[in-house]
Amino acid sequence: MEENLRAERLRKMEDLRKAGLDPYTNDFRPTMTAAEAQRARFAADEDTLKGAIAAGREDIQLVTGRVMTIRDSGKAVFVTIQDRTTTLQLYLKVDYVGEQGLEFFKKHVDLGDIIGAMGALFQTRVQARNEKDGKGHEVTLLVGATKLQAVGGDAPRMPSSLRVLTKALHPLPDKWHGLADVEQRYRQRHVDLIVSPEARMKLRRRARVIQSIRAFLDGREFLEVETPVLQDTAGGATARPFRTHFNALSQDMVLRIATELHLKRLVVGGLERVYEIGRIFRNEGVSRKHNPEFTSIELYQAYATYRDLMELTEEMLHKIAVDVTGSAVVKYAGKDVDFTPPYRKVALGDLVGTHLGAGDQSEIDSVVKGLELALGHVVSDVEPLRLVQKVLSNDEYTAALKELGGAVDAGSEMDFSRATWERHKADPKAFYARLGKLIDASLPRERRRDLALYLLFAVFEHEIEHTLWNPTFVVEYPISASPLARRRDGDPAIVDRFELFSAGMEVANAFSELTDPVDQRGRFEAQARMKALGDEEAQAVDEEFLAALEVGMPPTAGEGLGIDRLVMLMTDSATIREVIAFPQLRRA
RNA sequence: GGGCCGAUAGCUCAGCUGGUUAGAGCAACGGACUUUUAAUCCGUUGGUCCCGGGUUCGAGUCCCGGUCGGCUCACCA
Numbered sequence: 088m089e090e091n092l093r094a095e096r097l098r099k100m101e102d103l104r105k106a107g108l109d110p111y112t113n114d115f116r117p118t119m120t121a122a123e124a125q126r127a128r129f130a131a132d133e134d135t136l137k138g139a140i141a142a143g144r145e146d147i148q149l150v151t152g153r154v155m156t157i158r159d160s161g162k163a164v165f166v167t168i169q170d171r172t173t174t175l176q177l178y179l180k181v182d183y184v185g186e187q188g189l190e191f192f193k194k195h196v197d198l199g200d201i202i203g204a205m206g207a208l209f210q211t212r213v214q215a216r217n218e219k220d221g222k223g224h225e226v227t228l229l230v231g232a233t234k235l236q237a238v239g240g241d242a243p244r245m246p247s248s249l250r251v252l253t254k255a256l257h258p259l260p261d262k263w264h265g266l267a268d269v270e271q272r273y274r275q276r277h278v279d280l281i282v283s284p285e286a287r288m289k290l291r292r293r294a295r296v297i298q299s300i301r302a303f304l305d306g307r308e309f310l311e312v313e314t315p316v317l318q319d320t321a322g323g324a325t326a327r328p329f330r331t332h333f334n335a336l337s338q339d340m341v342l343r344i345a346t347e348l349h350l351k352r353l354v355v356g357g358l359e360r361v362y363e364i365g366r367i368f369r370n371e372g373v374s375r376k377h378n379p380e381f382t383s384i385e386l387y388q389a390y391a392t393y394r395d396l397m398e399l400t401e402e403m404l405h406k407i408a409v410d411v412t413g414s415a416v417v418k419y420a421g422k423d424v425d426f427t428p429p430y431r432k433v434a435l436g437d438l439v440g441t442h443l444g445a446g447d448q449s450e451i452d453s454v455v456k457g458l459e460l461a462l463g464h465v466v467s468d469v470e471p472l473r474l475v476q477k478v479l480s481n482d483e484y485t486a487a488l489k490e491l492g493g494a495v496d497a498g499s500e501m502d503f504s505r506a507t508w509e510r511h512k513a514d515p516k517a518f519y520a521r522l523g524k525l526i527d528a529s530l531p532r533e534r535r536r537d538l539a540l541y542l543l544f545a546v547f548e549h550e551i552e553h554t555l556w557n558p559t560f561v562v563e564y565p566i567s568a569s570p571l572a573r574r575r576d577g578d579p580a581i582v583d584r585f586e587l588f589s590a591g592m593e594v595a596n597a598f599s600e601l602t603d604p605v606d607q608r609g610r611f612e613a614q615a616r617m618k619a620l621g622d623e624e625a626q627a628v629d630e631e632f633l634a635a636l637e638v639g640m641p642p643t644a645g646e647g648l649g650i651d652r653l654v655m656l657m658t659d660s661a662t663i664r665e666v667i668a669f670p671q672l673r674r675a
Numbered sequence: 676g677g678g679c680c681g682a683u684a685g686c687u688c689a690g691c692u693g694g695u696u697a698g699a700g701c702a703a704c705g706g707a708c709u710u711u712u713a714a715u716c717c718g719u720u721g722g723u724c725c726c727g728g729g730u731u732c733g734a735g736u737c738c739c740g741g742u743c744g745g746c747u748c749a750c751c752a
Contacts, residue, residue, distance in 0.1 A: 091685095091704095092702080093685090095703065095704075156713085156714095158711050158712065158714055159708090159711095159714095160707095160710085161709065162708080163708090163710075163711080164711090165710080167712075176711085178710075178711085180710090181709065197703090211712090217712095225712095227711095257685080258685050258686080258702060258703075259685090259686080259702080260685075260686040260687080260702090261686040261687050261700085262686090262702085262713070263686095263687080263700095263701070264687040264701085265687090266686075267686085267688090268686095268687095269744070270743070282686095325751090327751085371750070372676090372750055372751065374747095374750095375746095377751065377752090548752085586752080592752095593752055596752070624751075672744085673742095673743065
């Protein structure tokens with residue numbers, strides 16, 4: 088069937104050629120867009136227009152667009168065309184285009200074709216009535232309504248007042264329903280864009296979000312830069328990279344998972360304020376909030392702290408919301424999100440403690456307490472043990488487990504953990520109480536605090552993150568969750584960092600940068616330990632970056648924002664794929 | 676990767692506990708109509724029921740396997 092429809096259109100295309108008309112021409116320039124036509128001067132009705140033509144005072148316009156609807160009532164045909172701006176109604180009437188002209192149109196023009204038309208603007212009775220009823224202003228282009236055409240009896244020649252510029256061989260989907268199958272919408276995005284105003288709106292707003300960010304940062308003397316996508320080692324974030332191969336150098340490479348480390352090297356180089364808007368690749372699953380390739384913006388400002396970036400972020404998001412949606416209050420999933428500064432600021436420990444009914448836990452430094460709060464509020468009962476294992480060194484970890492009667496003869500670390508867990512999982516509460524007590528007794532305060540907060544962080548991600556609706560800065564993150572952030576002066580367990588959440592999503596992550604090369608090396612080594620433990624996302628030691636830090640990086644604050652998620656907010660999109668022109672799909 | 680759900684005409688969908696030749700609207704094709712706007716009216720065409728097996732006298736429908744997708748959990752900032 089599809090073949091028949093196509094054959095029909097192929098035949099029409101050949102007919103055009105036979106008539107000496109190129110069905111894929113490129114010599115027609117519109118004088119205005121559909122939107123301009125809707126705003127332009129127009130005749131009040133057809134009689135007025137007729138008078139103007141007779142006097143040779145009609146405004147002749149050329150318009151182009153894709154044929155979206157055709158309403159044929161015999162001697163007159165209404166056609167709607169759509170260009171990049173909006174739609175415009177064309178009116179083909181035998182009086183102006185002649186019998187031959189009308190016949191030409193009916194025989195050769197299909198829905199989906201791209202055409203160019205010449206005529207003059209007027210308003211139909213229906214349009215005039217609609218406008219009076221407050222249904223909006225709309226005009227019609229009367230095709231062939233020109234002095235040129237009107238001269239001498241049946242002179243009108245269709246090809247001069249209406250032409251096929253591009254013949255479509257494929258029919259458009261149902262004009263009313265469009266494409267309903269989500270897969271079809273993404274695989275045939277070009278078709279989706281033709282029939283779905285929402286799809287077009289989302290891509291337009293995406294562009295405006297980025298424009299708005301650029302304008303904002305350029306105004307603050309940030310320099311836009313570009314750094315490599317192809318890298319030897321992927322750093323700057325905890326994620327698994329995509330692997331690729333560089334033939335000429337016969338070496339394996341990875342696609343970047345963040346722009347962070349290179350941007351900081353530019354700050355070392357003295358650029359002081361830089362940002363990059365670019366594609367990031369993470370070899371992870373897809374979800375409502377995740378696409379394996381996504382666009383981030385990272386910005387770095389010397390002589391600033393994460394506190395300064397809170398202010399910057401508030402101003403920037405407010406500007407984006409107003410620029411893109413016209414209002415600081417944005418509707419998302421039926422609820423308001425208010426981007427008017429200032430935003431709520433809350434400490435991680437306080438947020439989790441309050442949520443669990445345990446009061447303010449901002450000053451928490453007890454692993455016993457941390458485990459107690461985490462148990463039952465993270466993914467599984469083993470989860471707290473895994474988290475403990477990540478933060479402790481191997482020696483500390485095995486020592487603690489052995490003390491609790493761990494399986495001494497187990498092979499690897501993993502086996503050891505599992506065997507110990509098997510023995511105690513019947514009563515996790517008692518197990519964790521004893522484990523926590525042991526760790527509390529053996530670690531200095533700063534390490535206990537770090538671990539306790541690390542446990543609360545897991546609770547936050549699991550239970551609280553998705554409930555934060557209006558923009559909220561969460562602060563006081565544990566140091567082990569932040570290998571590139573600067574320690575808080577006077578509280579070395581936490582880092583000067585915030586993450587911004589809105590509509591249940593993380594939209595930004597920022598911190599005062601760690602500029603101490605010795606501390607940084609230590610943090611990398613802790614990451615390397617996690618990697619050795621089998622954590623594929625853990626970061627590797629980046630010697631080039633460390634060498635740069637040794638040259639000296641000015642005190643700096645840096646931030647990353649997920650552009651796609653921001654666009655989701657600004658377009659009321661439920662999934663990240665809605666705001667990506669061509670989201671990743673499995674091979675069909 | 677796990678669980679649940681789905682795939683029928685170019686598009687949007689219906690198709691009952693398995694039972695004649697799988698239907699509708701839009702689109703297409705033929706016809707009527709000189710101000711329509713999801714135009715209307717008359718007529719016609721169009722199907723690998725996702726793929727492959729199986730059960731059955733008989734499968735779009737039931738079973739098994741697969742492909743692709745959606746939701747969700749896990750992973751993941």
